Amino acid sequence: MSLKTESLTQSNLAKSPLSNIDFIAYQGLARILHHSLIRYPEADFVQGLKDCDVAGSWPEFGHRQENSNGRKVLGAFLHQWSSDIDTRLLDKAVITLKLDYGQLFFGPGEPKAVPQGSVYLCEEQLINDRTTVELMDFYRVNGVELQLDFKQPMDHIGLFFAVLDQTFGRLHSEVDNQALVRFSQVLLQQHMLPWAFRCLALSNEHATTDFYRGIALLATDFLMQLQQDFQLVPKDVRLYR
Template identity: 45%
Template sequence: MTATSNLQELQAIARVLHNLLLDYPSESSLQQLVDDQIAQQWPVLTDSPLNKQGKAALALFATKWDSSQINQMKLDYGQLFFGPGEPKAMLWGSVYMGEQQIINDTSTVELMRFYQQFGISFELKYKQPVDHLALFYAVIDQLLEQMMADPKNNVAKEALIILLQQHMLPWAGRCLDLAIEHAETDLYKGVALLAKDFQSSLATTLNVVPMPMRLFR
């Protein structure tokens, strides 16, 4: 596999994960996953146990899916990531990295400064703290696109390495572990397993070691 094809696979995964984790599922979005044969099409990457388990879970979801299950899928998304009540696997980095475990804490402000420094921006359909995991995937998508468009673009590569090392990887694995533990559907268990595999592959590709950081959740 060439370096470019590897980056293309990683970018495609980042885009899919962004869409899957940003908002509640809909009947049409889930049917599209089935029609696209998501389990069969998902890149093998390093063929890790996480990858195999995640693809197996997605295959089970696709086999059993019909529109009568949409409320079950929405309930699972809610209890994991959104509410009502406190979600089991909150998607905001500051909840893990800040002692008070609240959104829009110091780490969120630091991330906003980092985005300003590198000129990174994105449009949001509704107001959302920028350290939402799905938004990290959107930024990864952008930066990988820039790296492939201009392989000499060291600024994009530097930004991606810092993003992973300091702002995302220190906590995202813990979030995904909680999602794997508490997911009640094959869909979101598979998504969390594959997201963890993706982050590991991305870190290996860029030789990134996450900054050691105390987590509070």
């Protein structure tokens, strides 16, 4: 991804209120959420989360209930996870996760927590509808390019976290780049936050594993923190599911 934004120097700007944020840590959280939500899970990925103690090291932020519950349930899931078991048992555990991911985000049939924004924002509840086109235009104007492993609507919640991953990496060294800050604000306020909380609420409600329940809660809390950090009020829109 690239962003064609002009960097502004410290001499031209007051110190950014975002300057105390550890954007490298934020980048890591966005990357975890991207990989958790964009595709079916694999054993190596889950084991990697356990090895890195993701649940234990996840920031507590404002000590919201979503945070403490998310860290608890994800931590409990990862604690009992092990790749060093009988192959049949490991395969069964992975299949259970894949089935949960499928019924939440992919199918067959209507996913319980459709991950594309246009389904929530447009009355017809179609994929690649008007709001998807608006997001693509926003990306085009700002020079955002995403390299996709497979064809996917651009308003998939997992892809939003991919864009945030790259944006936070830049904000680490360009926190006073007001064009980049404004890009982040518009992306969140107008294109992501209006519907993402609903998607994650459905994920938490319908998840059959503590893995996806924990991911949904931690993603919700992270977006709440970003809303606070960037001082945003999400665009007031009607949701159609």
